Amino acid sequence: MNTTVLIAEENFLTARLLSATLTGAGLRCLHARNGEEAVGLALEHRPALLLLNLNFARPNGVELIRSLRTMGVSTPILGMTLSGQADLRSAAGALGVRSFLESPFDPAEVATRIDYVMGG
Amino acid sequence: MSGGPGFSSPLEFNQALWTAAIAVVVLCILTVLLAASVIGHHLVSDRNRRRNRERFEGSADVLAPVLVGPGADLMDAVRESIRRYGKRATGLVLRRARLDLRGGAADRISNVLDDIGVTAELIAALRSRRDWKREHAARGLGEAGGEKALRALIETANDESAMVRRAARESLLMLRDPEGIHVAIASFLRDLPRRSGWRRAFYSRLSAVDPLELLRLIRSGNLETAEVKLALEALGDAGTQAALSVAAEMLDRPEPELRATAARVIGKLDRVEFIPRLTEALQDDAWFVRATVARSFEWILSAKETSRMDPASRSAAVEGLAKHLADRNWWVRANASRALAREGTIGRQRLFAAAAGSDSYAADAALAALAIVELPPSENSRFHELIEARRAAVLPGATPALQGGVV
Numbered sequence: 001m002n003t004t005v006l007i008a009e010e011n012f013l014t015a016r017l018l019s020a021t022l023t024g025a026g027l028r029c030l031h032a033r034n035g036e037e038a039v040g041l042a043l044e045h046r047p048a049l050l051l052l053n054l055n056f057a058r059p060n061g062v063e064l065i066r067s068l069r070t071m072g073v074s075t076p077i078l079g080m081t082l083s084g085q086a087d088l089r090s091a092a093g094a095l096g097v098r099s100f101l102e103s104p105f106d107p108a109e110v111a112t113r114i115d116y117v118m119g120g
Numbered sequence: 121m122s123g124g125p126g127f128s129s130p131l132e133f134n135q136a137l138w139t140a141a142i143a144v145v146v147l148c149i150l151t152v153l154l155a156a157s158v159i160g161h162h163l164v165s166d167r168n169r170r171r172n173r174e175r176f177e178g179s180a181d182v183l184a185p186v187l188v189g190p191g192a193d194l195m196d197a198v199r200e201s202i203r204r205y206g207k208r209a210t211g212l213v214l215r216r217a218r219l220d221l222r223g224g225a226a227d228r229i230s231n232v233l234d235d236i237g238v239t240a241e242l243i244a245a246l247r248s249r250r251d252w253k254r255e256h257a258a259r260g261l262g263e264a265g266g267e268k269a270l271r272a273l274i275e276t277a278n279d280e281s282a283m284v285r286r287a288a289r290e291s292l293l294m295l296r297d298p299e300g301i302h303v304a305i306a307s308f309l310r311d312l313p314r315r316s317g318w319r320r321a322f323y324s325r326l327s328a329v330d331p332l333e334l335l336r337l338i339r340s341g342n343l344e345t346a347e348v349k350l351a352l353e354a355l356g357d358a359g360t361q362a363a364l365s366v367a368a369e370m371l372d373r374p375e376p377e378l379r380a381t382a383a384r385v386i387g388k389l390d391r392v393e394f395i396p397r398l399t400e401a402l403q404d405d406a407w408f409v410r411a412t413v414a415r416s417f418e419w420i421l422s423a424k425e426t427s428r429m430d431p432a433s434r435s436a437a438v439e440g441l442a443k444h445l446a447d448r449n450w451w452v453r454a455n456a457s458r459a460l461a462r463e464g465t466i467g468r469q470r471l472f473a474a475a476a477g478s479d480s481y482a483a484d485a486a487l488a489a490l491a492i493v494e495l496p497p498s499e500n501s502r503f504h505e506l507i508e509a510r511r512a513a514v515l516p517g518a519t520p521a522l523q524g525g526v527v
Contacts, residue, residue: 024188085362105221106221
């Protein structure tokens with residue numbers, strides 16, 4: 001079973017916290033610090049899940065999802081937003097993102113969300 | 121005898137030459153020293169920055185696994201991090217991690233920051249005579265959290281410096297404590313920032329932290345019209361469904377700015393049950409209210425929820441929008457056209473009728489709206505015929521602009 005999660009997050013500490021949470025839940029994590037790395041790692045490793053910070057700067061999270069979908073990457077996505085970013089959620093929702101994680105996050109909730117998105 | 125132009129003797133000329141030469145040499149030496157000091161400063165800063173980043177990342181590697189775990193080993197990991205990377209890097213990692221985490225993990229971090237003395241140092245820095253130091257400390261306390269930080273920030277909300285008060289307010293909102301939020305609101309109302317961007321930022325933060333508190337503030341009557349508008353916009357942008365009731369009330373307010381904002385919020389919140397109310401608002405006297413209402417229709421009609429719409433209110437909305445294809449204001453016509461284009465077959469029929477009609481303003485708005493939606497093949501050919509007819513009417517003798525059916 002594919003248990004690889006690609007974390008696309010510019011902030012080093014946030015990525016480390018997410019990675020530690022997911023590793024604790026028995027998943028293997030990859031970290032992309034920018035859009036280019038995210039596309040490269042997604043194409044190379046075909047992860048089971050993409051945990052994407054939708055506030056990515058360049059390209060922004062929504063553009064990144066669009067690029068990935070255009071390249072045939074159909075990996076389920078768990079979008080990460082700050083509370084109250086309804087427009088961003090709605091734009092990502094239109095591209096098929098069905099589940100969101102709000103920052104600041106509760107580590108216990110992350111595992112539950114991941115299970116849900118990965119169909120566990 | 122003269123030693124040169126302006127000199128009475130060769131000796132005087134030679135002396136001047138030597139003086140100039142010495143000045144040039146001194147200037148060169150000073151330039152070299154200055155360049156060396158700039159390069160040195162740059163190298164040292166760069167090395168410090170790199171070292172600080174390495175310390176931060178090293179500390180994060182040590183702390184991250186225990187910060188998200190049950191927390192039993194947290195203090196041991198913190199001691200290890202301080203030993204290897206120093207208290208400054210460790211404190212910074214803990215403060216930043218607290219911003220990323222909530223629940224028990226965040227509370228544990230606040231306790232540790234208190235235990236290792238970081239919170240006390242920040243509180244002590246609030247007594248500094250320098251404004252920037254107090255501001256920095258106030259922001260740090262917002263990151264650190266905990267009861268002591270909360271008490272210190274509540275006091276700092278009355279600081280003599282507006283910059284520090286603003287930092288304290290933002291930190292109080294970050295702590296999400298009800299008492300702190302009330303103090304932040306009271307402080308905000310006492311010295312309403314002059315810059316609308318700062319005020320907008322405060323409402324936006326408050327709507328993210330506690331939207332119901334912002335709703336109470338809007339209803340309290342303590343805000344001027346311009347402030348109610350900004351606050352309501354913040355609630356709409358945050359997608360706060362609770363804002364709908366207050367937005368519906370605002371549609372009846374005498375101030376057109378508030379009516380327009382209320383219509384925009386209803387559109388943003390994408391609720392079909394408000395369509396009859398918006399259809400009424402299409403008759404508003406103020407053109408920008410009508411334009412905003414039409415724009416809200418576009419948002420709502422673009423959403424997938426349209427299937428849930430009551431057929432009678434949907435039909436009334438289409439009629440209302442179609443009527444405004446001939447509105448005297450261009451923005452209203454354009455927004456009404458785009459809303460109709462999103463509505464579906466009936467809306468598009470109305471646009472085709474307007475595009476073929478004698479009102480050239482309505483025809484242009486309708487064609488512009490039809491150009492931005494995907495049309496079925498039968499409608500596509502009709503659209504091209506109308507475009508060519510319109511072009512021929514406006515620019516007789518010009519060559520056809522559209523070839524191959526590509527818009």
